[in-house]
Amino acid sequence: MPSDLEGAMETLIMVFHRYAGTEGNSATLSRKELKQLMEMELSSFLKSQKDPAAIDKIMKDLDTNGDGEVNFEEFVSLVVGLSIACEQIYQKQKQTAGQKKP
Incomplete structure (x- = not known):
């Protein structure tokens, strides 16, 4: 049985290929x-x-090689950027919740 992270990587690959091509x-x-x-x-x-x-x-931002298409490596950079932004929001919410405790 794959770990959570292995499952997430598999899902990322499968989602990309569901739309590619x-x-x-x-x-x-x-x-x-x-x-x-x-x-x-x-x-x-x-x-x-x-x-x-x-x-x-x-x-335009993702297509780093300028071929007019987004390959898997370029796509992953989008997912990484969005994941970083989501994690920053998570940290802020966690801090705010910690400050509200008496």
Whole structure:
């Protein structure tokens, strides 16, 4: 039985490949595939974005090699960045909760 972390890594890989290659290259996400992935898997994050061009900006930031697609390594950088931001929020909430105790 895989550990929680092994399961999380497997899920990350499976989610990427569920969307990659629905059009074109099966090892990368096109802009359309990235948008679908984010709408389905990161909908709360997208709703918090006020900028209607958020997907285009994210695509540009992730596509470090400039090929117009996002490979798995580039995709993981998005997940890492969002995970770091979520962990920082978690720490702030934890601090705030600790300060409220008598």
